[in-house]
Amino acid sequence: MTPVAVTGARIAVLYTSVFESIKDVKEEIREDMDLAVSAKAVADALAARGHDAWPHTFGKDAGELVSSLRASGPDAVFNLSECPYLSPEKELHACALLELLRIPYTGNGPLTLGICNSKALTKQLLAANGIPTPRFRLFSADPDGDPEIPYPLVVKPANEDGSAGITEDSFVRDLAGLRRQVRWLKEVFRQDALAEEYAGGREFNVGVLGNGTAADPHRALPPAELVYRNPRWHLCTYESKWDSTHPSYAEIAPVCPAEAPPELLSRLSGTALACARIFRLTGYARVDFRMNDRGDLFVLEVNPNPDISPDAGMARAARTNGLSYPELVGEILRLGIALGPR
Amino acid sequence: MRVGLAYNVKPAAHPDHLPEDAFEEYDSEATVGHICDALSRLGHDVRRLPAGAAFVDAVREAAPDIVFNIAEGEGGRCREAHVPALLEMLRIPYVGSDPLTLSVTLDKPVAKKLVLQEGFPTPAFRAFRSAAEFTTLPFPCPVIVKPAFEGSSKGVRLKSRATTLEEARDMVRFVTETYRQEALVEAFVPGAEVTVGVLGNDPPRVAGMMEIVPKSVPTSEFVYSLEVKRDWENRVSYRVPPDLPGKTLGEIERCALGIYRALGCLDFSRIDFRLDASGTPQFIECNPLPGLSPGYGDLPIMAERMGLPYLSLVSEILSHALSRLGRTAA
Secondary structure: OOOOOOOOOEEEEEEOOOOHHHOOOOHHHHHHHOOHHHHHHHHHHHHHHEEEEEEEOOOOHHHHHHHHHHHHHHOOOOOOOOOOOOHHHHHHHHHHHHHHOOEEOOOOOHHHHHHHHHHHHHHHHHHOOOOOOOOOEEEOOOOOOOOOOOEEEEEEEEOOOOOOOOOOHEEEEHHHHHHHHEEEEEEHOOEEEEEEEEOOOEEEEEEEEOOOOOOOOOOOOOEEEEEEEOOOOOOOOOHHHOOOOOHHHHHEEEOOOOOOHHHHHHHHHHHHHHHHHHHOOEEEEEEEEEOOOOEEEEEEEOOOOOOOOOHHHHHHHHHHOOOHHHHHHHHHHHHHHHHHHO | OOEEEEEOEOOOOOOOOOOOOOOOOEHHHHHHHHHHHHHHHOOOOEEEOOOOOOOOHHHHOOOOEEEEOOOOOOOOOHHHHHHHHHHHHOOOOOOOOOOOHHHHOOOOHHHHHHHHHHOOOOEEEEOOOOOOOOOOOOOOEEEEEEEEEOOOOOOOOOHEEEEOHHHHHHHHEEEHHHOOOOOEEEEEOOOOOOEEEEEEOOOOOEEEEEEEOOOOHHHHHHHOOHHHHOHHHEEEEEEEEOOHHHHHHHHHHHHHHHHHHHOOOEEEEEEEEEOOOOOOEEEEEEOOOOOOOOOHHHHHHHHHHOOOHHHHHHHHHHHEEEHHHHHOOO
């Protein structure tokens, strides 16, 4: 296979459409979550950088996806797909398919996507590498007694992307609240619940770019803070992220770069880079943190497929670092092409 | 039932630009034939499904009720995940572990970290991206140096056991340049090498344990390398069951079953240990796609010697998958 030029490449921007990947979402905020909008923004950015780029829907049938990819013959795929077939466990499947077809693609590979989509596995790997993360318990059934970790707890679906399944009700102070949330997640998401200690305090995140190779080492973008302007809110939820009509949307505000001492910014970046190596991140990702009152940092999540819309945190951090949106998208593409078929 | 067999076959000619063991994990045509014969003798309609870029076409055309997956895949560190991921996308059931388990187990550092976190001992180790990155080790020599993302013996040579930092650095250079991936440097465990075959789910069972006993070198220097495996009849004895105290065998069994569960293995797997100075089994590696070559693969050999002939082994593996999937062998 001849090397693909970094300009003039044919790029399919692969995405899962809104009706395939979004569950129980209010009508008025579906458009904000529609990856078709992101795919178009990415395709436009790639076109601005001299590529022939087009949105390419994942569809409902893998065989048809293979046929359509072969027919259009992309040099590489810009992979934005999420939760194919309504299943977060299948997040790794698109890139595994692209590997089988020997098509280079952007972003993280099957191992990273698979591990990071399992919150329990993520926490085990963090703990095994000495990275602090809140203690947790998994519940597949109604908790029958105290969970052995102290309240308050945050109750999340065990295998879900980002803030899905996380509402302000996810913050629980007692056994009744824990039971209510475990039951709700079982009914609505058909998943086990992961209950973790509430770390409290300030919330930060750090975007990472790079492949972890000698040619493209991991590098941290400027840390951002999610500032809780109203102490009523305890955590960043689905509503605060996606529902502009919800009061928390405006009252939990991103600030980038975070207003924090250099030592703290350095610790955030250093820990994010350690996570990048541990989780074998390629392309781009985001590491989410909370800091308790004593100044201890805890990794909440490693997100291997963060939103890269023009108005999202990743793009904001890149702009802070001097990368325009087309430059960010172009860099992510270059990183994917640099890895070749995987 | 129509059963597809997904596999990668060793090419007849080995390209010069690749290491001599580039296709070591792939199956021979003979092995593929043996498994197809076994499935046919069990009454199934068998379709061969070579696992390359054309696999998607072959599997759609064959329309199997289930796929018996032994494909190692082509490409990088997640290659074993390709076939099961596609089968899930096509909603075709398959035998064996899922894409996540296959990806995790092929990444030795990640697998070892997870196993350690679950409370099972593993030798101290460090991963290095290049010889330049290798300066010192936090544990003493001798060590063994191997590729970080390959199966059992691929990349392991007699010289992989290093007794000095200089030797270790040379092997890190060999591994990182030849296999183009990180090198895993692991404290060398001098005791017996034992491999355990595990079958089934809910609960899994130990189908056999086999000690690999060197014939002419001390156990404390023995490396189960590519050279040894290719000449195994002259170099090692396979002892089934191992000649070890009952308490040790019990501990090996406990570790094997615990690791099988912890890593999410399904239907069948092989787990390798070495015993440390105090007789504690140290986890070396988990192979969820163990070789099924009769008379050559470790799992068929130990199963046969434990009274489970080859046909019964294949039958049991398939039965576990069907049972887990809630299906019957029609």
